Every structure is written in structure tokens, then in C-alpha cells.
Amino acid sequence: MEGFRFSTELTARFNETDAQGIIHHGVHVIWFEIARIAYLAQIPGGYPGLVETGIDVTTIELHIRYSEGVRFGDRLRAWTRCSEIRGARLRFEYAVENVESGARVADGWTSHACVNASTLRATRVPPELTEALQRLEAD
Amino acid sequence: MEGFRFSTELTARFNETDAQGIIHHGVHVIWFEIARIAYLAQIPGGYPGLVETGIDVTTIELHIRYSEGVRFGDRLRAWTRCSEIRGARLRFEYAVENVESGARVADGWTSHACVNASTLRATRVPPELTEALQRLEAD
Amino acid sequence: MEGFRFSTELTARFNETDAQGIIHHGVHVIWFEIARIAYLAQIPGGYPGLVETGIDVTTIELHIRYSEGVRFGDRLRAWTRCSEIRGARLRFEYAVENVESGARVADGWTSHACVNASTLRATRVPPELTEALQRLEAD
Amino acid sequence: MEGFRFSTELTARFNETDAQGIIHHGVHVIWFEIARIAYLAQIPGGYPGLVETGIDVTTIELHIRYSEGVRFGDRLRAWTRCSEIRGARLRFEYAVENVESGARVADGWTSHACVNASTLRATRVPPELTEALQRLEAD
Numbered sequence: 440m441e442g443f444r445f446s447t448e449l450t451a452r453f454n455e456t457d458a459q460g461i462i463h464h465g466v467h468v469i470w471f472e473i474a475r476i477a478y479l480a481q482i483p484g485g486y487p488g489l490v491e492t493g494i495d496v497t498t499i500e501l502h503i504r505y506s507e508g509v510r511f512g513d514r515l516r517a518w519t520r521c522s523e524i525r526g527a528r529l530r531f532e533y534a535v536e537n538v539e540s541g542a543r544v545a546d547g548w549t550s551h552a553c554v555n556a557s558t559l560r561a562t563r564v565p566p567e568l569t570e571a572l573q574r575l576e577a578d
Numbered sequence: 579m580e581g582f583r584f585s586t587e588l589t590a591r592f593n594e595t596d597a598q599g600i601i602h603h604g605v606h607v608i609w610f611e612i613a614r615i616a617y618l619a620q621i622p623g624g625y626p627g628l629v630e631t632g633i634d635v636t637t638i639e640l641h642i643r644y645s646e647g648v649r650f651g652d653r654l655r656a657w658t659r660c661s662e663i664r665g666a667r668l669r670f671e672y673a674v675e676n677v678e679s680g681a682r683v684a685d686g687w688t689s690h691a692c693v694n695a696s697t698l699r700a701t702r703v704p705p706e707l708t709e710a711l712q713r714l715e716a717d
Numbered sequence: 718m719e720g721f722r723f724s725t726e727l728t729a730r731f732n733e734t735d736a737q738g739i740i741h742h743g744v745h746v747i748w749f750e751i752a753r754i755a756y757l758a759q760i761p762g763g764y765p766g767l768v769e770t771g772i773d774v775t776t777i778e779l780h781i782r783y784s785e786g787v788r789f790g791d792r793l794r795a796w797t798r799c800s801e802i803r804g805a806r807l808r809f810e811y812a813v814e815n816v817e818s819g820a821r822v823a824d825g826w827t828s829h830a831c832v833n834a835s836t837l838r839a840t841r842v843p844p845e846l847t848e849a850l851q852r853l854e855a856d
Numbered sequence: 857m858e859g860f861r862f863s864t865e866l867t868a869r870f871n872e873t874d875a876q877g878i879i880h881h882g883v884h885v886i887w888f889e890i891a892r893i894a895y896l897a898q899i900p901g902g903y904p905g906l907v908e909t910g911i912d913v914t915t916i917e918l919h920i921r922y923s924e925g926v927r928f929g930d931r932l933r934a935w936t937r938c939s940e941i942r943g944a945r946l947r948f949e950y951a952v953e954n955v956e957s958g959a960r961v962a963d964g965w966t967s968h969a970c971v972n973a974s975t976l977r978a979t980r981v982p983p984e985l986t987e988a989l990q991r992l993e994a995d
Contacts, residue, residue, distance in 0.1 A: 453893060454743055454886050456736035458789055463732050464637040465607035469871050472604070476870060487929075497647075498603040501686075503640040508698075511736055512904075547640075559647075592754060593747050593882055595875035597928055602871050608732050615731060626790075650875055651765075742915040743885035750882070775925075776881040779964075781918045786976075825918075837925075 443518035461508035474517035582657035600647035613656035721796035739786035752795035781825035860935035878925035891934035
């Protein structure tokens with residue numbers, strides 16, 4: 440997908456449907472998170488490695504735009520990229536498409552803050568993480 | 579809370595926590611929905627009454643700003659209002675506060691489209707719904 | 718309900734429904750947990766107090782019998798009791814009824830082990846917990 | 857795994873963890889369901905095909921035995937089989953193992969009733985379904 444280099448594949452689960460017969464709109468938050476974690480897993484050590492350095496990442500803002508209902512069993516491709524790193528903040532963007540039809544089902548972004556894992560106070564994105572993330576988008 | 583007339587109370591559930599020890603950021607979507615449904619329940623017939631008229635409401639956009647972590651057992655007050663009705667669109671705003679501390683833990687908004695329940699095509703917000711919603715905010 | 722002294726009330730949430738139009742059968746596990754935690758909250762200090770003494774409780778077995786579908790908005794009463802304490806094991810029993818109709822919608826039981834919170838090794842149910850639980854059922 | 861011919865692979869999601877740092881015990885119900893649906897997908901037409909014939913399947917009983925905690929990111933193999941067909945009833949058995957360690961993390965079973973999708977009354981397992989399920993276990 441235009442502007443994205445990384446994606447991960449998912450299948451919509453039956454328990455994720457609701458009585459409207461389609462996937463509940465809260466589930467997309469989980470898909471974004473799965474995509475973001477898979478993206479970060481490309482970095483040596485990944486998210487667990489980050490946590491080991493005493494840094495944790497909290498979500499501070501979330502935006503989702505829903506384009507099309509997703510049905511049980513639909514195969515989805517969740518694209519993501521880290522689109523901005525500034526101070527303690529990281530921003531990720533997402534686009535989820537239906538593999539079968541190619542249609543975009545949702546897109547959105549999340550904003551995160553790096554925090555000291557013990558004090559939970561905001562802390563600058565560590566330079567090694569910034570470099571690792573920039574390498575992912577530059578390659 | 580300033581600007582809101584309606585709220586509903588909730589308690590954060592243990593299964594809603596994650597390994598960071600606080601409520602997962604996907605759960606707030608559910609709190610917004612619970613608040614919205616409770617708000618609509620003030621209208622005679624409520625959401626089920628709406629569906630009986632052949633109208634359904636789908637979520638088309640969602641925004642959440644997280645201010646403070648929520649812990650298992652925290653009692654929360656979720657404020658909501660319908661802030662805009664235009665064409666087929668409805669917009670709801672939310673603010674969730676910790677009952678104990680009074681601190682705001684999150685706020686946000688959702689945007690919805692009225693659709694014909696059988697064709698799923700967008701349809702104007704029915705005038706009776708518009709009136710009922712306006713009465714709620716005017717009283 | 719026959720044999721139970723304690724209950725807590727719940728409302729079935731919209732996001733808990735699935736495409737069959739009723740509450741997904743995985744949600745009952747959460748209702749059992751909510752009832753169990755509310756039951757334990759009767760003990761001075763409750764579950765958090767227990768954890769502070771260095772004890773944690775893990776679930777080792779679960780059984781649910783589903784009698785009747787639950788619909789979005791149904792008000793439920795979840796009854797629970799601690800029915801057995803032996804060695805490191807605790808057993809809880811549950812019955813969930815529809816408040817409106819009085820019908821039983823599900824019942825079941827869970828079995829738990831007390832563990833040392835740091836080593837996660839099984840440890841005898843602390844005598845103070847045994848006494849507190851017996852008092853709850855004796856009163 | 858001894859006694860099973862069919863399995864499907866899963867990865868434990870971050871949002872499935874709870875504040876004890878491991879996957880919440882309610883998530884196993886979903887893994888069982890995913891395994892059961894994947895198993896039924898081997899039948900021409902699968903579960904959707906069944907529903908099209910006017911038959912639906914409801915869960916009437918569930919049993920889980922938890923052997924070992926599962927952590928975020930753990931890869932799991934969920935084995936399943938249909939172990940009994942009698943009248944309107946189907947029974948499935950499950951075993952979930954950690955792919956990395958080979959350790960069993962949980963096992964259990966579910967019992968289901970075939971119902972007429974419109975009346976929701978119990979109805980005999982259709983002979984074509986019985987034959988298809990027996991073929992899966994005989995091959």
C-alpha cells in the first residue's frame with residue numbers, strides 16, 4: 440500500500456463479531472496494536488528489548504476511520520509505519536485492507552509516549568530506538 | 579462535568595487490565611459505547627426502538643485521548659453528549675473521570691452514520707431522533 | 718437462589734454479543750470472575766489485601782453449563798460461593814440468572830490454587846483466608 | 857499430539873494479557889473456538905455451509921483445565937477433534953501446547969447442540985455432517 444513498507448496478516452475472529460453481524464469497532468484497536476508490535480519486532484530485541492532498557496511506551500492518543508464492515512473469517516492485511524518521532528513522542532499510522540477484495544476497511548493513527556518504566560514519567564525516545572525506526576523506513 | 583448533562587458509572591474489570599498493570603487502551607472504546615447506549619436509552623424506545631424503525635447506526639470515526647492510567651477496580655464516570663447532527667451523521671463526545679480522584683482519565687468523540695438497516699445505505703437522521711436528541715441537550 | 722448467599726448484578730454489554738445475536742459464550746468466564754472478585758471483596762482487604770501478603774490465586778479449572786442465551790441489555794444476577802477449601806485449592810460455584818425472567822442462564826464452577834506471588838509455587842490457603850471465607854458462608 | 861490429527865497455530869496477543877502478566881484465563885475459550893472453527897472448515901462448505909442449511913450450533917457446556925501460564929508472544933498449537941456425535945449433540949476436545957517448549961498449557965472440551973436456526977429448537981445432527989466429521993477422524 441502506498442506509503443507503507445510493512446504489513447502483517449490477520450483473520451477476523453468469530454468472537455470479534457457483534458450482533459450487527461460484523462466485527463465490533465473496538466477490535467480495530469487490537470489490530471493496530473498487533474501491527475505496531477509486529478513492526479517493532481523488526482528491531483533487534485523488539486518491544487521486550489525496549490522494556491529491558493527500562494523504557495516503556497504508553498498510548499496517549501488514538502484515531503480510527505472506519506470505511507467498510509469486516510466479516511467473520513475475512514483475511515486482513517494491516518499496514519503500519521512509524522511516521523514521526525519527536526521528544527518523548529512516537530506516532531504510528533495504520534491502514535487495514537481486506538485481502539480478498541483489496542478494499543480498505545479502516546485507517547488511523549496512534550500517538551505514544553516513552554516513559555521511564557519505574558517512574559512512568561515521560562522520557563525522550565532513546566537515540567538507538569530513533570535510529571532503528573528510521574532505518575526501517577529508509578531501507 | 580462542564581458541558582455534559584448525562585453520565586453513567588462503570589467499574590474497571592480485572593480482565594480489562596493488561597500486562598502493564600493498567601486497563602488496556604482498547605477498553606475505552608467499550609466505555610464510550612456503554613455511555614452512548616445509556617444516553618440513547620433516555621429516548622423513549624432507545625436504541626432498540628430506533629432499530630425497529632428500520633434504521634441502524636454504524637460507527638465511522640473514533641478519537642480517544644488518554645490522560646491517565648486506569649487500574650482494576652477503579653470506579654469511573656463516563657460523561658457523554660450528542661454534539662452534532664447533520665445529514666446522516668451524528669457526533670458524540672465523551673469524558674471519562676475517575677470517581678475517587680475526580681481526575682479525567684480520557685476523553686474523545688465518535689462519529690456515526692444512520693443507515694437503512696436492510697440496504698446499509700446512509701440515510702438522513704430521522705427527524706424524531708433529531709428532536710429527541712435536541713430535547714436531551716436542551717432540558 | 719438456593720444454596721447461595723451472595724450475588725452481584727451485571728448488565729450484558731453490546732460489545733459482548735456476537736453474530737448469532739446473543740452474548741458470546743466466552744463472556745460468562747468474565748461474569749464468573751466479576752462475581753468471585755465481588756465475593757472476595759467482602760473480606761477485609763479483599764483480593765488486593767491477599768496479594769499484599771505475598772499470595773496470589775491462579776485459575777486451574779473452569780466449568781460452564783449454558784442454559785439460555787443472554788441478549789444485549791439483559792440484567793443478570795451472578796450468584797457465587799466458595800464451596801471448598803483444601804490444601805492449596807479453592808473452589809467457587811456460580812449461578813447466573815436473568816433478573817427479568819428469573820431464568821437461570823448458566824451455572825458452573827472454577828478451581829483455583831494459592832501460589833506464592835514471587836515463586837508462583839503452590840502454597841496452602843492461608844488460615845486467615847480460610848477463616849474469612851468460612852465466616853462468609855456461616856453468617 | 858497423541859489422539860489428535862488436526863491443529864491450528866496461534867500467537868498470544870498483548871491485549872489478551874492481564875495484570876498478572878499472563879494471558880487471562882477467559883482467552884482460552886476463544887482459542888478453543890478458533891480451533892473448532894478451523895477444524896470444521898475442513899468440511900466442504902464449513903461452518904457457513906452448515907448455517908446455510910438452516911442449522912446452527914450453540915455451545916451448551918465448556919470445560920478447561922489450565923496447566924501453565926501463557927505469555928504475550930507465545931506461539932501456541934491448538935489441537936482439536938470431534939470426539940462424540942449423539943442425537944443433537946456434538947462434543948469437541950482440545951489440547952493447547954506451547955510451540956517453543958512443547959509443554960501443554962491447557963486442555964478441555966466443549967459440548968454443542970445442533971439447533972434449527974429459525975426456531976432455535978434442538979435438532980438431530982444432520983447425517984451429512986456426521987459423515988463428514990467421521991471422515992475427518994477416520995482418514
